[in-house]
Amino acid sequence: xxxxxxxxxxxxxxxxxxxxxxxxxxxxxxxxxxxxxxxxxxxxxxxxxxxxxxxxxxxxxxxxxxxxxxxxxxxxxxxxxxxxxxxxxxxxxxxxxxxxxxxxxxxxxxxxxxxxxxxxxxxxxxxxxxxxxxxxxxxxxxxxxxxxxxxxxxxxxxxxxxxxxxxxxxxxxxxxxxxxxxxxxxxxxxxxxxxxxxxxxxxxxxxxxxxxxxxxxxxx
Amino acid sequence: xxxxxxxxxxxxxxxxxxxxxxxxxxxxxxxxxxxxxxxxxxxxxxxxxxxxxxxxxxxxxxxxxxxxxxxxxxxxxxxxxxxxxxxxxxxxxxxxxxxxxxxxxxxxxxxxxxxxx
Ligand SMILES: Nc1nc2c(ncn2[C@@H]2O[C@H](COP(=O)(O)OP(=O)(O)O)[C@@H](O)[C@H]2O)c(=O)[nH]1
Ligand SMILES: [Mg+2]
Ligand SMILES: [Zn+2]
Numbered sequence: 001x002x003x004x005x006x007x008x009x010x011x012x013x014x015x016x017x018x019x020x021x022x023x024x025x026x027x028x029x030x031x032x033x034x035x036x037x038x039x040x041x042x043x044x045x046x047x048x049x050x051x052x053x054x055x056x057x058x059x060x061x062x063x064x065x066x067x068x069x070x071x072x073x074x075x076x077x078x079x080x081x082x083x084x085x086x087x088x089x090x091x092x093x094x095x096x097x098x099x100x101x102x103x104x105x106x107x108x109x110x111x112x113x114x115x116x117x118x119x120x121x122x123x124x125x126x127x128x129x130x131x132x133x134x135x136x137x138x139x140x141x142x143x144x145x146x147x148x149x150x151x152x153x154x155x156x157x158x159x160x161x162x163x164x165x166x167x168x169x170x171x172x173x174x175x176x177x178x179x180x181x182x183x184x185x186x187x188x189x190x191x192x193x194x195x196x197x198x199x200x201x202x203x204x205x206x207x208x209x210x211x212x213x214x215x216x217x218x219x220x
Numbered sequence: 221x222x223x224x225x226x227x228x229x230x231x232x233x234x235x236x237x238x239x240x241x242x243x244x245x246x247x248x249x250x251x252x253x254x255x256x257x258x259x260x261x262x263x264x265x266x267x268x269x270x271x272x273x274x275x276x277x278x279x280x281x282x283x284x285x286x287x288x289x290x291x292x293x294x295x296x297x298x299x300x301x302x303x304x305x306x307x308x309x310x311x312x313x314x315x316x317x318x319x320x321x322x323x324x325x326x327x328x329x330x331x332x333x334x335x336x337x
Contacts, residue, residue, distance in 0.1 A: 001247045001332045001333060001334055002332070002333060002334075002335070003330055003331070003332055004237070004241065004243075004330060004331050004332075004333055005329070005330045006237060006328045006329065006330055006331060007327060007328070007329060007330075008233055008237075008327060008328045009325070009326070009327050009328075010226055010229045010230050010233065010251075010326045010327065010328060011229060011326075012233055013229065013232050013233045013236055014229055014232075090224065090225050090228075091224075091225045092225055094225075094229070122258050123225055127225075127229075148308050148316075151320070152324070184317070
């Protein structure tokens, strides 16, 4: 036996796979968005409102969260394409699983592909799915100190959706403090406080998506 | 489960390494795991023992774990302190403007292997 020094991060092979997938999606001109949050933060509800708010955009959804059979049906009833991906009890999606889901679904006729990642704030942040943009959802019911507890998630996200703001009067959530904490971890993060239920704040979020879809296509 | 996820990635990386280096058998794998990486070592070794059987090269590889202590840096007083003991707030100046320097990693340090030739 001989000793071979590797010093490789465990995410090394996934990182390379993710970069390949990102390049292929760029080539195809399809923006893939990875949505991450704790369970119940409002991923599926936000997706439903987003689909309704973007009638001209062809959207496809990969459902990887628990309850994904129900969620996939919900999404399909709104006229978007949806597939359920099997994570085999895994705590996160990786690039290989994302690729398999996308290929199974077919994305040639799609403008925006969305991955609803497994509801968990630790593992999905560590595993690059190959998405063009990463979005994190934090619902106000979870508290404004989440950035302190899960810094990596905030660092790796391009956008932060602060969801369920219709419930602000009933919770002790300091919006300013939360935004400041998030920006301290990631000065470039785009922040969208919104309610998928009342529609408040949805316009800014949807404009951002349109801009990002166009930007993705422009230099592809 | 977090541990199973990490194990599958370790196995995948090692399969690649084995192919590149014409390795026929891996005797042991040494991982460096950060104190605050969220990985529970006992689970991890259980997951490994279950999972390695699916990969011929790894079938009898022993998993060795080295823990990397977590250290946080304070931006205000520029000191370093033990993360696990004091958390997010600097024990010297009580600042919240602190960053994790190390302790979150999970890397494959080295393997013991037999090669063709
Ligand atoms: N008050 C309020 N509740 C919401 C909002 N969005 C989602 N919810 C509720 O939060 C729960 C979880 O939502 P869901 O979209 O399934 O979360 P997911 O697990 O992240 O997909 C459901 O009971 C939703 O009705 C919102 O904007 N306002
Ligand atoms: Mg859901
Ligand atoms: Zn200090």
